Amino acid sequence: MNNIFKRVELKDGIYFNSIIEKKFKTNRISINIITKLDEKTVSKNSIIPFILEKGYKGYDSFKEFSIMLDNMYGTSFSSDVRKIGDYQILNLSISAIDDEYCLEKDSLLKSITDIILNIMLIPNFTNGEFKKDILDLEKTNLIQLIESELNDKRTFCINKLEEHMYKEKPSSINKYGKIEDIKKLTEKDITDQYKKLLKSSRIEVFFTGCGESSICENIIKDRISKLERIEKNFDLEINLLKSNENITENQDVFDVNQCKMAIGFSTDISPDNHRIYALKLGVTLYGGMPFSKLFKHVRERLSLCYYCSSRMDKINGGILVDCGVEKNNIEKTKKEILNQLEVMKLGDFTEDDLNNAKLAIINGYKSFSDSLSMIELWNISQLFSKTSNTPEEECNYINNVEKKDVVEAMKTLRLNSIYTILS
Amino acid sequence: MKILECKQINEKYMEIDHETGLKILLYPMEGYKSSHVIFGTNYGSIDNSFKNKDDKDFIEVPDGIAHFLEHKLFENEDGSDVFSLFAKTGASANAYTSFDKTCYLFSCVDNLEESLKILLSFVRNPYFSDETVKKEQGIIGQEIEMYNDNGNWRVFFNLLGALYHKNPVKTDIAGSIESISQIDYNILYTTYKKFYNLSNMVLVLAGNFNPDTILDIVSNSLVKDIDFSIEKKVYDEPESVCKKEIEQNLSVSIPLFNIGYKFRACHGKEIVKKELMASFIIESIASQSSELYDKLYKEGLINSSFGGETITGPGYFSIIFGGESNTPKRVYEELKKSIEELKITGISKDDFNRCKKFFYGNMIKKFNNVEAVANSLVSNYFKGATIFDEIDIINKLDINDINRMIREDFLNENSAISIVNPIK
Numbered sequence: 001m002n003n004i005f006k007r008v009e010l011k012d013g014i015y016f017n018s019i020i021e022k023k024f025k026t027n028r029i030s031i032n033i034i035t036k037l038d039e040k041t042v043s044k045n046s047i048i049p050f051i052l053e054k055g056y057k058g059y060d061s062f063k064e065f066s067i068m069l070d071n072m073y074g075t076s077f078s079s080d081v082r083k084i085g086d087y088q089i090l091n092l093s094i095s096a097i098d099d100e101y102c103l104e105k106d107s108l109l110k111s112i113t114d115i116i117l118n119i120m121l122i123p124n125f126t127n128g129e130f131k132k133d134i135l136d137l138e139k140t141n142l143i144q145l146i147e148s149e150l151n152d153k154r155t156f157c158i159n160k161l162e163e164h165m166y167k168e169k170p171s172s173i174n175k176y177g178k179i180e181d182i183k184k185l186t187e188k189d190i191t192d193q194y195k196k197l198l199k200s201s202r203i204e205v206f207f208t209g210c211g212e213s214s215i216c217e218n219i220i221k222d223r224i225s226k227l228e229r230i231e232k233n234f235d236l237e238i239n240l241l242k243s244n245e246n247i248t249e250n251q252d253v254f255d256v257n258q259c260k261m262a263i264g265f266s267t268d269i270s271p272d273n274h275r276i277y278a279l280k281l282g283v284t285l286y287g288g289m290p291f292s293k294l295f296k297h298v299r300e301r302l303s304l305c306y307y308c309s310s311r312m313d314k315i316n317g318g319i320l321v322d323c324g325v326e327k328n329n330i331e332k333t334k335k336e337i338l339n340q341l342e343v344m345k346l347g348d349f350t351e352d353d354l355n356n357a358k359l360a361i362i363n364g365y366k367s368f369s370d371s372l373s374m375i376e377l378w379n380i381s382q383l384f385s386k387t388s389n390t391p392e393e394e395c396n397y398i399n400n401v402e403k404k405d406v407v408e409a410m411k412t413l414r415l416n417s418i419y420t421i422l423s
Numbered sequence: 424m425k426i427l428e429c430k431q432i433n434e435k436y437m438e439i440d441h442e443t444g445l446k447i448l449l450y451p452m453e454g455y456k457s458s459h460v461i462f463g464t465n466y467g468s469i470d471n472s473f474k475n476k477d478d479k480d481f482i483e484v485p486d487g488i489a490h491f492l493e494h495k496l497f498e499n500e501d502g503s504d505v506f507s508l509f510a511k512t513g514a515s516a517n518a519y520t521s522f523d524k525t526c527y528l529f530s531c532v533d534n535l536e537e538s539l540k541i542l543l544s545f546v547r548n549p550y551f552s553d554e555t556v557k558k559e560q561g562i563i564g565q566e567i568e569m570y571n572d573n574g575n576w577r578v579f580f581n582l583l584g585a586l587y588h589k590n591p592v593k594t595d596i597a598g599s600i601e602s603i604s605q606i607d608y609n610i611l612y613t614t615y616k617k618f619y620n621l622s623n624m625v626l627v628l629a630g631n632f633n634p635d636t637i638l639d640i641v642s643n644s645l646v647k648d649i650d651f652s653i654e655k656k657v658y659d660e661p662e663s664v665c666k667k668e669i670e671q672n673l674s675v676s677i678p679l680f681n682i683g684y685k686f687r688a689c690h691g692k693e694i695v696k697k698e699l700m701a702s703f704i705i706e707s708i709a710s711q712s713s714e715l716y717d718k719l720y721k722e723g724l725i726n727s728s729f730g731g732e733t734i735t736g737p738g739y740f741s742i743i744f745g746g747e748s749n750t751p752k753r754v755y756e757e758l759k760k761s762i763e764e765l766k767i768t769g770i771s772k773d774d775f776n777r778c779k780k781f782f783y784g785n786m787i788k789k790f791n792n793v794e795a796v797a798n799s800l801v802s803n804y805f806k807g808a809t810i811f812d813e814i815d816i817i818n819k820l821d822i823n824d825i826n827r828m829i830r831e832d833f834l835n836e837n838s839a840i841s842i843v844n845p846i847k
């Protein structure tokens with residue numbers, strides 16, 4: 001990327017990353033609190049960003065907080081929980097137009113830095129704990145959020161597959177936690193957990209935008225340096241899915257018109273291994289693009305599905321295929337999906353096909369620098385992959401892959417699990 | 424060539440009336456590596472009855488035909504598909520059909536010229552046969568089934584069915600399995616010829632490109648079309664709603680709801696102004712900054728999925744509030760009460776100024792993104808407006824106009840609720 005990238009450690013395990021791109025008209029600050037997925041803590045953790053978002057000391061009304069953001073030219077604040085590999089990421093982010101575009105002489109950049117830090121560091125406690133009424137409300141909302149995963153059957157199907165496929169790994173845990181555990185949460189539980197997270201989590205702060213990142217960095221450095229940290233190893237570990245001797249097949253029946261199927265494979269290629277680029281190309285040729293094997297054969301030739309595609313979860317070492325299909329065609333579709341994988345392993349694709357896949361991936365990588373959120377995602381993905389490549393560097397690696405490398409990479413795929421939603 | 428400028432935010436783009444009849448909008452964006460290109464026609468799912476100057480009567484076509492055409496244009500006469508051509512350039516191509524337009528698009532970093540030639544060629548060279556139409560009926564059938572299982576999709580279309588008596592906006596964009604079974608290649612050709620006339624189309628580019636090169640490619644790729652004329656059937660849509668309530672059971676975890684308010688439809692640039700005024704109303708009554716949201720959220724009647732949007736186009740204009748709730752009808756009652764109160768008090772000056780800043784900021788954010796700019800250029804063009812009109816409208820907006828809209832058009836009697844309940 002032709003941008004200015006800077007990364008500094010502010011305090012033990014707390015990093016500030018800034019990527020300045022002058023072409024943008026906005027600035028974004030994002031704080032990622034990263035912790036290992038664990039059944040015991042996942043539910044306590046996941047509710048924290050949603051509670052923090054509801055206000056901070058001196059701003060205890062969510063409505064007043066929202067009004068303030070609206071008046072700051074529609075500054076947007078969001079909180080969410082993500083999952084990458086075996087880690088849970090609690091994310092807080094704020095985004096505003098650059099000071100140059102304000103109608104009056106405002107300093108939004110300084111204000112948004114203060115706001116996101118206030119939210120993270122000075123919550124609205126009563127008697128030293130999070131407030132019960134807010135906790136109760138957010139417990140209900142979080143439970144509804146987990147339950148509503150059922151509403152989108154495509155995502156639900158993939159989540160269920162991952163749950164079965166990664167069952168021996170922390171990444172099988174739902175990023176929002178368990179409903180029964182959420183119900184039991186007390187103010188003390190989450191207050192203790194919040195304090196623990198600030199002391200012992202790896203924290204990655206990202207500034208992306210056109211503004212003066214030093215304004216943001218100095219404020220953050222000043223306030224973060226006051227945080228008490230426990231000495232520990234903040235390294236992120238890679239833990240690949242092990243290949244499965246016995247393929248697991250699971251299914252659930254729902255009142256639906258269209259059945260869904262997700263098929264999972266394992267690979268032993270680690271994200272920091274150079275063979276990952278050959279695998280990326282292989283998965284793209286298999287089902288990542290509208291000219292891939294799955295699109296051409298399962299959709300276009302056999303008219304079995306509207307969508308049928310593959311993707312790679314490189315941090316977990318998993319490859320997933322998913323499709324929507326009529327009940328009568330499930331077996332036929334499964335057979336063809338597996339057949340097309342064998343075709344890939346036999347190297348039944350042309351140099352032209354390979355070049356097309358290279359062009360498609362490179363096109364995607366090169367365009368990342370045109371989006372603030374993609375710039376951040378790229379850099380986070382590098383952290384979890386234990387690499388520090390730019391998109392341009394990875395474009396070169398992709399370009400250097402040969403057909404035989406792709407065939408070898410695809411040969412590492414082992415069928416692991418199948419999950420089906422039946423009507 | 425006309426240069427359109429917005430001095431307030433220091434942005435500009437080019438508008439060209441090409442000799443072929445095609446309108447071209449070119450928006451170079453400095454510093455960006457990618458480009459987003461859209462070739463669109465002013466023809467969508469609601470245009471199911473039409474005639475041109477040679478036709479005596481209106482031609483009625485099956486529901487879902489605009490979307491079916493969109494799928495079929497991706498197939499070439501030699502049996503190859505368009506994606507295999509884009510594969511050689513690395514561009515990421517796609518298409519979509521909405522109520523009032525069909526757009527073919529790609530985004531790319533390299534090989535823009537080659538990809539543009541492919542885009543212009545495949546959209547202008549249709550090929551349909553009995554065999555390929557049959558194959559597509561299977562694929563689109565699966566797409567329709569997928570949407571039939573989608574609670575958010577169903578709650579929305581059920582609401583439109585309740586709000587509108589006649590306007591085809593009430594019908595699913597993809598049609599139904601039954602309606603698409605009536606489509607054959609003759610109907611596809613007839614419809615294509617009526618609407619895919621360059622004088623009814625627009626080409627938009629935003630991002631990294633050289634305008635002269637683009638114009639050369641267009642001049643070398645396209646030839647002038649026969650004169651264009653089309654008359655779309657205008658539906659005599661009553662102001663009242665068709666049904667006050669509609670419910671469906673689906674496999675969902677919590678009831679989903681859409682509450683719709685039907686407004687008088689408007690045309691052209693007026694749509695952009697009214698749409699923005701409606702957005703001010705939504706922001707002041709249902710956003711996280713509103714009294715109503717605060718109350719409903721604290722009482723546990725809504726969760727963070729609650730929000731509002733406007734649905735506008737030729738012959739239809741509605742405000743729709745949606746979300747998840749165990750008691751959607753109570754949310755509806757509370758909303759009605761708030762609207763009645765708002766009719767008396769009107770939007771406060773503070774709220775009005777807050778909304779002004781909010782929408783101004785959101786508009787600036789749009790210019791960060793090549794895809795957002797291209798999409799906005801297309802949708803504004805088909806409404807008879809430009810991408811900068813919204814900023815101009817915000818600057819000149821009068822609080823009295825909004826309060827008049829609330830009093831005269833935001834009527835509880837012209838509202839309906841759609842609920843998708845979990846299957847017990």
